[in-house]
Amino acid sequence: MLCFRYRKLLIPYSEGGLGAGVAARVERHLARCAACAAELEMIRSVARELGTADMPAKEPAADLWARVSARIADGAAHTAPGARLHAAGGLAAALAAAVLVAAVGMRLLAPQSPPAAKQRAIDHVVATATAPAAKPDKAQEPAPKPQPKPAPKPQPKPEPPAQEPRPYPGEHGWFVKRPVSPIRVASEKGVKPVIMATAPTTVARSPAEPAGNTRLFSYDAAKPEASNVSGSLSHGTSSDGGVSVALGVRATGGFSASAVRERPAPATTALPTTLGAARSPDHFFAAGDAPAAAPAGAEGGGLRLAPARAATAPGLWGDNIRAGTGVVAAPAATTSVVDDLNETEGVRTAAIFAYP
Amino acid sequence: MGRLDAGVLGIAIPGRGGAGIVSTESKVPGPLVWEETDAGLVAKAQDGDVGAFGELVRRYSRTVYGVVSRMTANLDDADDIAQEIFVRAYRSIGSFRRESEFSTWVYRIAVNTTIKEMKRIRIRQGSSIDDPATGLADALVSSEAQRPEQIAERNARNQALRKAVLALPEKHRTVVVLHYFENLACDEIARVLECSVGTVWSRLHYACKKLQTSLNCEL
Numbered sequence: 001m002l003c004f005r006y007r008k009l010l011i012p013y014s015e016g017g018l019g020a021g022v023a024a025r026v027e028r029h030l031a032r033c034a035a036c037a038a039e040l041e042m043i044r045s046v047a048r049e050l051g052t053a054d055m056p057a058k059e060p061a062a063d064l065w066a067r068v069s070a071r072i073a074d075g076a077a078h079t080a081p082g083a084r085l086h087a088a089g090g091l092a093a094a095l096a097a098a099v100l101v102a103a104v105g106m107r108l109l110a111p112q113s114p115p116a117a118k119q120r121a122i123d124h125v126v127a128t129a130t131a132p133a134a135k136p137d138k139a140q141e142p143a144p145k146p147q148p149k150p151a152p153k154p155q156p157k158p159e160p161p162a163q164e165p166r167p168y169p170g171e172h173g174w175f176v177k178r179p180v181s182p183i184r185v186a187s188e189k190g191v192k193p194v195i196m197a198t199a200p201t202t203v204a205r206s207p208a209e210p211a212g213n214t215r216l217f218s219y220d221a222a223k224p225e226a227s228n229v230s231g232s233l234s235h236g237t238s239s240d241g242g243v244s245v246a247l248g249v250r251a252t253g254g255f256s257a258s259a260v261r262e263r264p265a266p267a268t269t270a271l272p273t274t275l276g277a278a279r280s281p282d283h284f285f286a287a288g289d290a291p292a293a294a295p296a297g298a299e300g301g302g303l304r305l306a307p308a309r310a311a312t313a314p315g316l317w318g319d320n321i322r323a324g325t326g327v328v329a330a331p332a333a334t335t336s337v338v339d340d341l342n343e344t345e346g347v348r349t350a351a352i353f354a355y356p
Numbered sequence: 357m358g359r360l361d362a363g364v365l366g367i368a369i370p371g372r373g374g375a376g377i378v379s380t381e382s383k384v385p386g387p388l389v390w391e392e393t394d395a396g397l398v399a400k401a402q403d404g405d406v407g408a409f410g411e412l413v414r415r416y417s418r419t420v421y422g423v424v425s426r427m428t429a430n431l432d433d434a435d436d437i438a439q440e441i442f443v444r445a446y447r448s449i450g451s452f453r454r455e456s457e458f459s460t461w462v463y464r465i466a467v468n469t470t471i472k473e474m475k476r477i478r479i480r481q482g483s484s485i486d487d488p489a490t491g492l493a494d495a496l497v498s499s500e501a502q503r504p505e506q507i508a509e510r511n512a513r514n515q516a517l518r519k520a521v522l523a524l525p526e527k528h529r530t531v532v533v534l535h536y537f538e539n540l541a542c543d544e545i546a547r548v549l550e551c552s553v554g555t556v557w558s559r560l561h562y563a564c565k566k567l568q569t570s571l572n573c574e575l
Contacts, residue, residue: 007561008554008557008561009557011542011557011560011561011564015542017541042564043561045568046571047536047564049571050517050567054510054514055517055518055521057418057424057425057426058424058425058435059421060418060420060421060438061438061439064417064442067439068443069410071443072406072409072446
């Protein structure tokens with residue numbers, strides 16, 4: 001249900017501070033989620049309690065200005081009330097500062113603090129397009145690290161077997177996962193897309209979400225105008241005569257992801273040049289297309305976060321990354337990154353599509 | 357009252373808000389008067405006019421006391437901290453670039469100074485000054501004529517609420533005081549605290565949950 005996405009909006013919702021569209025989505029969610037409805041009632045109850053509370057502030061001291069002006073006049077402004085510490089108090093302050101410094105140091109030296117663990121979970125990148133449908137590669141890639149080739153390690157929260165990647169049932173089941181929620185294409189209602197790459201379902205995991213309910217790009221429903229996700233998928237002939245496909249996705253906040261995969265050449269089909277013309281998965285693997293250079297930093301094994309991402313998009317999950325709609329790929333590419341709003345969950349998911 | 361000075365003066369009706377042109381503390385509607393704006397007073401204060409700063413102190417003393425006395429439990433500390441806030445404001449007035457409202461700037465200094473001074477005093481005293489049992493609630497309870505049982509019930513409720521507010525972590529207590537007692541909008545609180553409005557929402561949400569739990573346990 002992704003309740004956490006709605007709960008952060010309950011405060012402004014309770015005060016009428018949301019736009020009509022977002023408020024309507026919150027209302028729809030509240031209509032079917034008793035837990036969030038109870039949360040809203042709790043907020044309203046506390047707000048009523050605080051609003052009717054008799055907690056008056058103290059009246060300003062009559063000699064306030066006299067005391068302030070005296071301190072200004074005698075240059076004693078630096079002598080704060082807190083500066084009237086006894087010697088013991090000063091020692092205690094020094095000790096407290098020392099403890100703080102030590103604590104910070106230990107935190108920095110700690111292998112993984114809880115927030116870091118959360119970010120690692122968010123950053124965790126797994127192989128989306130790593131294997132043909134007959135034998136999907138379930139190996140999970142490690143979270144990005146400064147090292148160029150981080151050693152594989154298990155995900156913090158491995159997916160249960162029931163939510164393992166499902167092979168795309170098409171002939172060239174190259175991308176193996178579908179989004180957890182159905183994705184629709186806003187600009188072409190009624191056209192059911194064939195999902196060729198569903199990076200959003202496989203890259204980021206929010207610890208607050210149910211296992212398997214993962215997406216690459218989250219969407220801030222309160223700020224749809226700030227959405228900006230773009231990407232491209234380029235392909236060319238690989239060294240062994242197959243097809244090399246490079247996938248690049250980037251979004252606001254400096255985030256980017258890229259992957260390069262190769263597979264044997266399938267039957268050649270005329271290469272579509274527009275989104276609407278891309279009607280077959282085969283189009284992805286058409287030979288003879290203009291080769292495109294692999295994205296910098298791309299490497300086999302699945303999507304990887306660009307090294308710069310960690311420093312530039314600290315709030316990847318939830319706040320800084322906002323998906324957009326219908327961003328067109330590079331001209332030579334055969335597909336576009338398209339996302340759509342999942343109306344039932346209020347989350348947009350970026351995905352790469354071809355149309356049946 | 358400052359002298360007439362076009363550009364820095366605005367028309368205000370004390371006690372009626374003045375449409376944000378000036379800040380007034382008077383509750384009594386008065387005649388139409390010229391009253392110098394905050395910006396004008398700030399400009400003068402930045403030029404060394406202590407009297408102009410004194411007028412700002414007068415205007416914002418209730419604002420500052422509203423924050424301080426609801427974030428601390430000791431009346432004497434509230435006086436000292438309010439004094440410290442204005443002294444610091446005077447020392448820093450030269451760095452105020454007038455990119456935000458003066459009220460926002462004052463709130464920021466009030467919150468930061470209050471938290472800082474509370475920590476210092478806590479260290480000095482070796483215990484929390486946020487002990488809700490220090491009696492401010494009793495001192496602030498209204499004395500309106502009511503039936504004794506009503507007064508007792510309301511006093512108990514107010515005391516429990518104050519205790520619960522004071523028990524909140526500082527950052528959550530701050531947003532509660534600013535939002536529910538000072539009636540600042542979430543986006544204004546975000547400017548005061550220099551954080552995102554989403555952070556303010558999140559802190560308010562957390563604070564509500566904590567308050568609800570505390571009140572349920574208390575009553």
